[in-house]
Amino acid sequence: MNKQTIDYIVREQDLITQDLSTYLKRHEKKEMLRLLVAGSVDDGKSTLIGRLLYDSHLIYRDHLESIYQDSKVFNTTENEIDLSLLTDGLRAEREQGITIDVAYRYFSTEKKSFIICDAPGHEQYTRNMATGASHCEMALILIDARNGVRAQTRRHSLIATIMGIQNIVVVINKMDLVDYSESVFQQICEEYLDFSAKMSINSIDFVPISALTGENVVTKAERMSWYTGEPLLSFLENVKLADESNLTGFRFPVQYVIRPNSDFRGYAGSVVSGVVHEGDEIVVLPSGKHTRIKDLKTYDGYRSKAFPGMPVVLTVENEIDISRGTILAKPDNLPTVTNKFDATIVWMDEEPLKCNNEYLLKCNAQCVPVRIKSIYHKYNINELTHIKADELSLNDIGKVELLSQRPLICDSFTDNKEMGAFILISRDTNATSGGGVIELKQINNAQKGQNLSKEVSFVTTDQRIKMLGHKPATFWLTGLSGSGKSTIAKILEAKLLERGILSYILDGDNLRQGLNSDLGFSPEDRCENIRRAAEVAKLMNDAGLVVIAAFISPYQKDREEAAHIIGSYYTEVYVDADIESCMQRDPKGLYAKHAAGAFKGLTGIDAPYEAPLKPTLHVNTTQETEEESSEKVLNFLLSVI
Incomplete structure (x- = not known):
């Protein structure tokens, strides 16, 4: 030694x-x-x-x-x-x-x-x-x-x-x-x-x-x-970290059904979030059946309540179908039941992930077959920007959309790690192919759309066009903050009014003060912001109006989704200006605030802007005045309405 x-x-x-x-x-x-x-x-x-x-x-x-x-x-x-x-x-x-x-x-x-x-x-x-x-x-x-x-x-x-x-x-x-x-x-x-x-x-x-x-x-x-x-x-x-124990939103994935004899049926697992008490009403998912907790039993004996991390065997008052993979929750705070959701994935397989590939998704005690519906992007690791991708290779990190054959019971990972994390298993090799986290900002809940039907007005589109004297349209102005979108929109609205054409400006900041006040500036929230704006524009087009939409709308995919929602009335206008010109104008003081460290995530500085690849109309406010750009947009608009 x-x-x-x-x-x-x-x-x-x-x-x-x-x-x-x-x-x-x-x-x-x-x-x-x-x-x-x-x-x-x-x-x-x-x-x-x-x-x-x-x-x-x-x-x-x-x-x-x-x-x-x-x-x-x-x-x-x-x-x-x-x-x-x-x-x-x-x-x-x-x-x-x-x-x-x-x-x-x-x-x-x-x-x-x-x-x-x-x-x-x-x-x-x-x-x-x-x-x-x-x-x-x-x-x-x-x-x-x-x-x-x-x-x-x-x-x-x-x-x-x-x-x-x-x-x-x-x-x-x-x-x-x-x-x-x-x-x-x-x-x-x-x-x-x-x-x-x-x-x-x-x-x-x-x-x-x-x-x-x-x-x-x-x-x-x-x-x-x-x-x-x-x-x-x-x-x-x-160092003091915030307590990450999730004491709200009771979630209990059933791991095993305990049945030692005909007189006892218990459901074993661990509480992943929330607190449950003896006598509490619970909902069994995915069936939606209601019952109450009869008692809670642990290794040390009966308990009056159970909390996150505690392994426990529950018994319930009613004899209803509960099996492995079932999720128990409380009726006032239910997880999402969906067969379509977005996820960020770390790919771990030599065989690339591609659209339409099928895997088994394991999330807590649930195991469901899923298919890759689309790949939104993968990350450029050095710059943390998004790269268009048709596949994810070994060690790539990207965002995808998945479809499951059976409804998945889950939460967004940011709300509940246990209910929002999963692995993908290869159906050929049974090896773990990837791991991911669920993002539920834009899910299509399996229960949404049920019992709904579209009501058709007695007033037709042709009647509205005849009454107003012009066709509806949405001119979608996209560009950096300070590029001149709002100024061009206001000039257009005034000139259209002079010609007796009924129009309305949908402005990003205005919507965020009302309809979209619950949204932040993450890529997911930006996406939802544009989706809602497009739905509003579509309704205004149905009413016969010309809509001038002024949104930074930095992501190509979001603009494509807006075009899909609005349909044939959509026209994309790229209001182009170099970043130096935008910073000099800085009409809202955003660039100055960002430089002072007041916030992060300013488009064009430390958040990406994906310039339109093939806009219908391209104006450049660095090389021409906003009045000249407005005139170009106006002439094109008049030609289509």
Whole structure:
């Protein structure tokens, strides 16, 4: 045994040896934090975890000696202990010096307990990283100070946010190799903040360290006196995360039906969200039958209530059909029952995902056949922009639309992780092909549309045209903020009125103050904003009006959907202007506010704008006045009505 292991004293070793039960009780009720550690190859993830455990004196001596011997065998650190071997347990990992599989480590300090997930850095093991991320509350994204933000940094950050991690700690490692430079640290911080502005993240913190030497990992680094924050371990011990326990919206997926004899029928599973009490009324889905909870039984006996994470056997008052895969919920807060939904998917199969491919979708205890209806886009990992795609290849991340053969009972992942996450299973190989999260902004509920019929007016379209003296139309003005859409729309409306033509402006901001006041500016909310606007325009066209719709409408697919809804009355007008001109005009002050850091997600700056590929009419307000552009639009409009 070498001197390092001889001098090493395991924390609370005497208590562990003499009174294990007291040691366990001391730690069992501490706050638990589940951490994902991710980054590119050789950024030092495994070394960091080993350093945390070593400097906290949480490695047993026999394990430490084993690591020391392996360090000599694999010649990794020249007579020093290679702490990365603590988590790189596979022989292939030790031989290659990389992490392949997800490794989990538990440790506990005086203040908090931790479960650390060491995620692989190689792109080919992205699937393993996604699996680990789905169980964590915070991500430590490691960056090699010499290399800065790399493609895998972006990929891992994106996957972490897709999997619901909203708290990121960017750990800038190997500061010893850049002479502990504050300027290098600040440059990487700025680079990461620029990149991450396109993602939904609640908090981002930055910590400079050297995992190899241990500086700023457990104790403060003297050679980085410019850093005023806490060492990494202290930060993790003191950080407070919002309580993510979902206590609203009771959901209970039935795992097994317990029937030991003819006198007992119970339904076993775990409460994934909400709280249920004895006597509560519940709804059985998908059947929609109502009943009440008779009693709740756990391993420790009967309980009056059950809460998230508790395994329990329920019995109900009525004899109704409840089987594996059934979801129990409360009538005042029901999940969605749908056979059509959108999802963001991390693809994990060598065989690409393509439209019309069929898979088995497993979501909690449900397993339903699904088909890929369409692929909206995949992500450009470096720029976090959307790329049109006909397929998703191994490790691609994209958004798709799925159709299920049977109704799926689910929630949006942002509302309920357990009810909104799924895996896709190949029907040929039975292997997991992908993992995804459900987005329910634009679902077509299987129950919607039932018992509805279209009412036809006694007044025909031809009669309206004859009365008004012109045909209806929708001229859809799309372009960046400040390109001149609203100005052109107002000029058009006034000139049409002079000619006795009845028109109305549908303005994006006006709709967001009323009809669309519940929507934000995420890609999904933008999509729904345009869909609703198109439905309103269609109704106005039915009334015989000329509609001038002024919307940024940044996504090509959304404009195509608007054209589909409105039909033959739709005309697309691209109001083109370069970003510099738009920033100079800045009629609503958005560019100035964005530059001041008041908000993120401004189209054309840190949110994408997909310019029309083949607009019906193209005007350029950088090269011509808005009056000249309006005249072009007016002349074209008069020719079609």
